Amino acid sequence: MRKSDYYPILLMALAVILFPLLGGGNGYFISLLVFMGINGIISMGLSLLMGYAGQISLGHAAFYGIGAYSSGILTTKYSFHPVGAFFIGILFSALIAFLVGKPTLRLKGHYMAVATLGFGEILFIFFNELSPLTGGPSGLSGIPPLTFFGHLLEGTAYLYLVWGFVIFLLLFSLNVINSRVGRALRAVHGSELAANAMGVDASRYKVQVFVLSAIYASMAGSLYAHFVTFISPSSFSLMFSILLLMMVVVGGTETIWGALLGATVLTLLPEYLRGLEDFEVLAYGAILMGVLLFMPRGILQGIRGLLGKRGEVGVPSP
C-alpha cells in the first residue's frame, strides 16, 4: 500500500460509517449500499486479474454462485454454521479456480476467457438442474440471516459487515499489488519474455491471482446469500459475469479504486433508470456506450484527465 492511498481509504471508511445515517434507516437505501459493496468485492478481484494479470474471466458469476450456494445449501440442508459454510465455499471456489486456471493460464491468448465462459455456463446449468440440492430454477429459500453473539445482523449492521469486508479486501489488494506477486505481475505486464528470463514464473503468479479473485467472488456470494436469504440461478448467469467485467472497465482497469467506482456506478445506474420503463434498456446501453466512448480508460482516469492530473496511477491497462 502506498502513502497516496491512505487518505482515500480513510475517507471511504468515514463515508461507510456516516452513509447509512443519511438514509435514516431506509431499507431500500441500505440494501442498495449492500449490493454496491458485494459487487465491489467481486470487481476488485476481477480488477486484480485484468489489470495485473492481463486476463479476462467470463465466469466470475459462477464463483459468486459457488459461494452463495455453498452458504445456502450447507446452512439450510446440512445445518452448518454460516462461518463454516463461508470457508467451505472459499475452498471450493479456490480449488475450481486452480483446476481451471492451471492449464489455461499457461497458454497465451483467449483460452482463459473461453475456459471460464464454458465453466461458468456449465455451473449455471448445474445450479438449474441439480434441483434436489439447489432448488432448481425456482431457487433456494430459507437461508438463515447471520447472527453475531445472538444479535441478528440486518439493515445497517449488515451494511457495516459487507463494507468491512470491502475495506479489508481493498487494503489486502493494495498490499498484494505492492508485494512480490504484484511486482512480478507488473514485470510480466511490461514484458513476459523479459520477466521469464529474470526467473519470474509468470503463469504461477497468474494462477495465484486468478484463485484470489475467485475467493473474492465466493466471499461476495456468501454475503449475498445471507443477506437476501433466497437465491436462484438467474443471479449467476453469464450476463452477470459480463456485467462484472463492465464494472471494472467502466471504472478503469488501472487501479483497484476504478473497480470500486465502476461497481458503484453500475449498481446505481439501473436503479435510477427504472422509472424509464420501456426506455430502460435503451438508456442503459446508451450511457455505457457514451462512457466508454468518451472515457475509454474508465471513469476514474476520465475524471483525472478533466482535473488535469495525468499519469502516476498504477500500470497501463492491458
Next chain:
Amino acid sequence: MTLASQLIQYLFTGLTLGSIYALVALGFTMIYNATGIINLAQGEFVMLGGLIMVFCTMILKLPLFLGFVLTIIGVTLVGILFERLAIHPLKNASLITLIMITLAGSILFRGVAMFLWGKDPYALPPFSGSRPVHFLGATIQLQIFWILAITLLAVLGIGFFFNRTLAGKAMIACAFNPLAAGLVGINVRRMVLFSFGLSAGVGAIAGAIITPITLMEYDRGPLLGLKGFAAAVLGGLGSGVGSIVAGFIIGILESMGAGLISSGYKDAIALVVLLLILWVKPSGLFGSAEESELKKF
C-alpha cells in the same frame, strides 16, 4: 418412433441449429480477423435480422424475396453505422475496452428492439408450405431445407468474396498482418468497416431464415452469440472453414444431447465438448499452434 427415425429427426434439428451457429461463428471470425475484437453484439445482428424480416414481410407485406434482401441491407447498414460511430472513433483504446463497447452496443440494440417491437416473440410463416415432409419416420419441416440451402449459398458467396475478389483478398491480407497490408496500399480501416458490414449481413441472413422455426424476440441475441462464439473458438478463432464446421458440430451435438440424454443439459454438452477439445488441442480444430501464439486475444 424407432431409434433410427429419432436419430434422423435429431440430425435435421442439429443441422438447422448448426447452420445458424455456423453463420454466427462466421460473423465473429470476420470481425476478429480484421480487428482482434470479439464482437459481443453478433447475436443482436441475428435478432435484428429476424425482427426486420418480420417487419418487412408481415407489416409492410413485401414479397418474401424483397423483404429478405431489404433485411440484409438494413442490418448491414446497422453494422456499418455501429463501426463508424462506436469502434472507429477510438483509435488507441485497449482491446478489452473495444470488446466492452460491443457489449454496450448489444445492450443498446436490445433496448432499441424492445422499444420498437416490444417484449413479445414474433412469428413468421415458413418460406414455402407449412406441411412437413416425412422421411424414414422422421417429420421434417420444409423450412429446414430453406435454411440449409441459404446457408450453403451464403457460405459459397462469402468463399467467393474472400478468394476471388480484390476486396476479399485485401481483407485476408489485413487479417494476416495489418501493418504489411497497409504498406502495400490497402486501406486497413476501411477493411474494418467492411468486416462489420459483412458480419452484420451474415447475421441478418441467419436471423431471417431461423425465425419461421424458432420465433424471434428482442432478447434472443446473447444465447445465439454465445453458441456462435463457442463455434468460432472450436473452429480455431480466425478460420472461416473451421467456424462453419464447428458450428455444425455444436448444433448436432446439442440436438443429439437434448434428444438422447437430457434437454436440461443440452447447453452443457456442447460446452463440455468444447472445453475437452481445447484441452487436447488448444488452437481449436482448424487453427495452427504457431498462429495461436501470435493472437492478440
